Amino acid sequence: MGDSHLIPLAFMMSGESGTLREIRGIRHHGPIDPVVTRAKRTIRRPSRRHLLTQDKGPRMEHRLKSMGFLPGTRIKMIKNDPGTPLIVGIGDCRVCIGRGIAMRVMVEKD
Amino acid sequence: MQDKNCHPRPSEGNDKSMIVAALTGNPNSGKTTVFNNLTGARQHVGNWPGVTVEKKEGVSKYDSKEFTVVDLPGTYSVTAYSIEEMIVRNFISQERPDVVVDVVDASNLERNLYLFSQLIELGRPVILALNMMDEATKKGIAIDTQLLSTLLGSPVVPMVAVKNRGTEELKMAIIESVERGEQFREIKVNYGKEIEEEIEKIEEALKQNIEYSPILKQHNTRWLAIKALEGDEHVLRELRKHFGEESGILKKIESSVRHIESIYKQDIESVIVDYRYGFISGVVREAVKRERKEYESRSDKIDNILTNRILGLPFFALFMWLMFFSTFYLGKFPARWIEILIGYVADGISNLITSPHWIRSLLVDGIVGGVGSVIVFVPQIFIMFLFISIIEDSGYMARAAFIMDRLMHWLGLHGKSFIPMIMGFGCNVPAVMATRTLESERDRKLTILINPLVSCTARLPVYALFTAAFFAANQGTVTFSIYMLGIILAVLMAKLFRRFLFPGESEPFVMELPPYRFPTLKSTFIHMWERGSMFLRKAGTVILAGSMIMWILAYMPPGAGYGSSKSLAGRIGHFLQPVVKPLGFDWQAVVALIFGFVAKELVVSAYGTLFGVGEDKTAIIARIQGNFTPLSAYAFMAFTLLYTPCLATVAVIRKETGSWKWAVFAVVYQLILAWLVAFLIYQIGLLFTRGG
Numbered sequence: 109m110g111d112s113h114l115i116p117l118a119f120m121m122s123g124e125s126g127t128l129r130e131i132r133g134i135r136h137h138g139p140i141d142p143v144v145t146r147a148k149r150t151i152r153r154p155s156r157r158h159l160l161t162q163d164k165g166p167r168m169e170h171r172l173k174s175m176g177f178l179p180g181t182r183i184k185m186i187k188n189d190p191g192t193p194l195i196v197g198i199g200d201c202r203v204c205i206g207r208g209i210a211m212r213v214m215v216e217k218d
Numbered sequence: 219m220q221d222k223n224c225h226p227r228p229s230e231g232n233d234k235s236m237i238v239a240a241l242t243g244n245p246n247s248g249k250t251t252v253f254n255n256l257t258g259a260r261q262h263v264g265n266w267p268g269v270t271v272e273k274k275e276g277v278s279k280y281d282s283k284e285f286t287v288v289d290l291p292g293t294y295s296v297t298a299y300s301i302e303e304m305i306v307r308n309f310i311s312q313e314r315p316d317v318v319v320d321v322v323d324a325s326n327l328e329r330n331l332y333l334f335s336q337l338i339e340l341g342r343p344v345i346l347a348l349n350m351m352d353e354a355t356k357k358g359i360a361i362d363t364q365l366l367s368t369l370l371g372s373p374v375v376p377m378v379a380v381k382n383r384g385t386e387e388l389k390m391a392i393i394e395s396v397e398r399g400e401q402f403r404e405i406k407v408n409y410g411k412e413i414e415e416e417i418e419k420i421e422e423a424l425k426q427n428i429e430y431s432p433i434l435k436q437h438n439t440r441w442l443a444i445k446a447l448e449g450d451e452h453v454l455r456e457l458r459k460h461f462g463e464e465s466g467i468l469k470k471i472e473s474s475v476r477h478i479e480s481i482y483k484q485d486i487e488s489v490i491v492d493y494r495y496g497f498i499s500g501v502v503r504e505a506v507k508r509e510r511k512e513y514e515s516r517s518d519k520i521d522n523i524l525t526n527r528i529l530g531l532p533f534f535a536l537f538m539w540l541m542f543f544s545t546f547y548l549g550k551f552p553a554r555w556i557e558i559l560i561g562y563v564a565d566g567i568s569n570l571i572t573s574p575h576w577i578r579s580l581l582v583d584g585i586v587g588g589v590g591s592v593i594v595f596v597p598q599i600f601i602m603f604l605f606i607s608i609i610e611d612s613g614y615m616a617r618a619a620f621i622m623d624r625l626m627h628w629l630g631l632h633g634k635s636f637i638p639m640i641m642g643f644g645c646n647v648p649a650v651m652a653t654r655t656l657e658s659e660r661d662r663k664l665t666i667l668i669n670p671l672v673s674c675t676a677r678l679p680v681y682a683l684f685t686a687a688f689f690a691a692n693q694g695t696v697t698f699s700i701y702m703l704g705i706i707l708a709v710l711m712a713k714l715f716r717r718f719l720f721p722g723e724s725e726p727f728v729m730e731l732p733p734y735r736f737p738t739l740k741s742t743f744i745h746m747w748e749r750g751s752m753f754l755r756k757a758g759t760v761i762l763a764g765s766m767i768m769w770i771l772a773y774m775p776p777g778a779g780y781g782s783s784k785s786l787a788g789r790i791g792h793f794l795q796p797v798v799k800p801l802g803f804d805w806q807a808v809v810a811l812i813f814g815f816v817a818k819e820l821v822v823s824a825y826g827t828l829f830g831v832g833e834d835k836t837a838i839i840a841r842i843q844g845n846f847t848p849l850s851a852y853a854f855m856a857f858t859l860l861y862t863p864c865l866a867t868v869a870v871i872r873k874e875t876g877s878w879k880w881a882v883f884a885v886v887y888q889l890i891l892a893w894l895v896a897f898l899i900y901q902i903g904l905l906f907t908r909g910g
């Protein structure tokens with residue numbers, strides 16, 4: 109799947125809409141096989157997850173999903189003004205999302 | 219259903235006297251409104267054991283049958299990532315309520331059902347309270363509730379909670395579901411062949427061994443197996459504790475996770491979450507029909523102005539101004555009536571009880587003087603809470619967070635940290651609790667530490683008394699400057715702490731912007747009353763006790779002269795006075811401040827009692843004018859603003875941060891800060907007044 113048609117949510121302009129395709133976490137990057145490393149960490153030393161402030165991926169991703177940021181969802185940029193967080197519309201909900209995290213939400217623009 | 223009364227109810231645990239229904243739901247789904255509809259005034263507010271999340275319980279009645287309703291915290295899911303979510307799942311698994319009511323927003327069904335999909339796995343019957351049907355209709359969403367009920371295997375009750383519609387039906391569903399027992403078809407989320415196989419294997423292994431673990435036994439094995447696969451920290455910890463680090467069962471889980479992740483080429487948590495959503499969208503596709511109409515909603519129109527890049531901030535400032543104006547100016551009128559009333563009471567007591575002298579003194583000087591001087595502020599405190607309730611209930615709070623985001627970034631925080639700041643104007647205790655919505659621990663600690671610098675209503679009596687005594691001409695301006703001082707110092711301390719205690723970036727943030735709603739009179743008043751009545755209770759307990767102790771200290775030893783330097787109070791004050799001498803405070807100020815540790819209103823009560831002038835404000839003012847200069851009075855107000863959080867706030871900081879370390883730190887840093895600021899104000903001021 110070529111990624112070239114995906115843009116980060118933060119790059120959408122006010123009024124534009126598209127379809128959410130994926131949420132990129134830290135652990136999706138890099139060549140290491142994420143499967144094994146994560147399994148080990150999860151079972152053996154789950155507390156590490158708490159300590160590793162870097163690894164906000166799963167928690168943030170879960171939170172985003174439970175708030176409706178799901179692959180395949182229609183998403184509309186309500187407000188993208190410089191200097192403020194973004195306001196996006198998912199269905200009829202309005203969610204305010206920081207620019208940093210919005211760089212990891214990949215969208216296919218209409 | 220009357221005839222079923224005498225039938226023994228099926229299923230376990232029903233020998234307890236009353237049916238228990240647990241209320242859950244996403245934030246903003248109308249859960250509180252439903253709770254109020256069900257229980258009316260019959261509520262009891264407490265805390266969940268061990269944590270300071272508010273726990274509300276109430277009794278409801280249907281057809282002469284009473285049942286208990288427990289309000290669980292609003293959450294989006296039941297992971298182990300937050301305390302609220304832990305409370306929800308522990309309550310459902312361990313207390314085993316007879317039925318769980320999931321309040322969902324019908325106009326956002328898809329998202330709200332995520333919680334439902336997790337709730338059914340906890341193994342208790344769930345009723346879906348389909349709230350906000352009016353909104354759904356307005357948006358052109360039609361829901362086939364019959365079909366929905368069949369697909370979810372649970373009763374579905376359509377409701378419009380604000381109009382109190384559907385309440386009786388919900389009550390009936392609760393009672394019937396318990397009495398009839400099996401009207402629930404067991405529906406579960408199907409996780410696909412591979413995962414289901416692994417779940418089954420883990421369940422088998424668990425079932426063989428679980429007998430010996432009381433904690434694990436309380437849970438549904440399927441739920442435990444799913445959670446273990448998901449990597450749920452809490453469940454894994456329990457399993458490890460019970461079976462040991464290297465046990466076969468943990469190895470089994472580990473290999474299952476690896477197996478599944480190698481098939482899906484994705485981490486297992488995401489796979490499981492996606493299956494849940496698959497289940498939900500299947501249900502929604504069948505039971506929900508919506509005419510897609512692109513329209514700009516009313517909320518978006520309001521947002522165009524209120525969160526506008528240029529207009530947003532001025533509007534917010536205007537609103538804040540209105541809040542303070544109403545509190546200080548409008549609140550004064552009812553305050554005066556209460557003052558007059560208390561005057562009558564004091565006179566009445568004086569005339570009625572003439573001897574023995576000490577009882578009269580205790581009643582008039584101690585109790586009426588101490589408690590009365592604080593009760594006067596009840597109207598103003600209620601007005602402040604009224605405004606805060608309106609901000610919360612209308613949906614404006616989230617917008618305030620949005621507007622302030624840029625400024626908060628400069629402090630190394632983000633907009634959400636601003637919400638506790640606004641609440642701090644009411645009371646720091648709920649404000650510190652409100653920091654729970656912050657995901658990052660560091661952000662949370664930082665927000666908690668600076669919160670007590672936001673001036674709460676309890677400090678209002680002090681400013682009111684001192685500005686009346688020394689700055690009668692521009693009371694408003696002077697009080698405002700004290701509030702600003704608190705905010706400026708909160709900003710400075712935030713920068714300092716971010717630099718030295720919690721270095722690094724703040725965590726990214728996501729926050730729902732609920733649609734604007736015109737707050738209903740009822741809900742706003744209930745909200746205001748809940749908060750404001752805490753203050754009344756405080757007046758009846760802590761302040762009453764404090765005033766009596768103060769009276770003893772001022773009265774003892776007999777013959778020393780009430781409130782004189784020779785009294786106990788006088789001796790304590792004189793002993794510590796050297797510490798605050800450079801700030802321009804006398805010994806009475808020391809005594810008042812010591813009492814203010816407990817609750818800041820006690821500073822004023824202490825003066826009321828110490829001077830033995832009853833509630834008579836002019837007399838207190840006259841005495842204070844003798845003790846302070848305008849300069850030292852200002853330093854004293856600043857000191858009161860800054861020094862140590864009150865006892866209740868210290869306790870809540872300890873609970874919320876989980877250690878005494880931060881509570882003690884808060885007390886110490888604020889004492890130092892208060893001393894330094896008061897010192898600077900007084901000494902620099904002296905230079906000017908001497909020079910001039």
Ligand SMILES: Nc1nc2c(ncn2[C@@H]2O[C@H](COP(=O)(O)OP(=O)(O)O)[C@@H](O)[C@H]2O)c(=O)[nH]1
Nearest residue numbers: 245246247248249250251350378379380611735
């Ligand atoms: N239109 C509409 N508004 C509702 C309904 N139920 C609750 N509300 C409003 O939704 C807002 C949030 O309700 P609340 O009970 O505080 O939600 P909670 O956060 O889930 O406890 C309040 O302003 C309520 O007045 C409903 O059925 N229809």
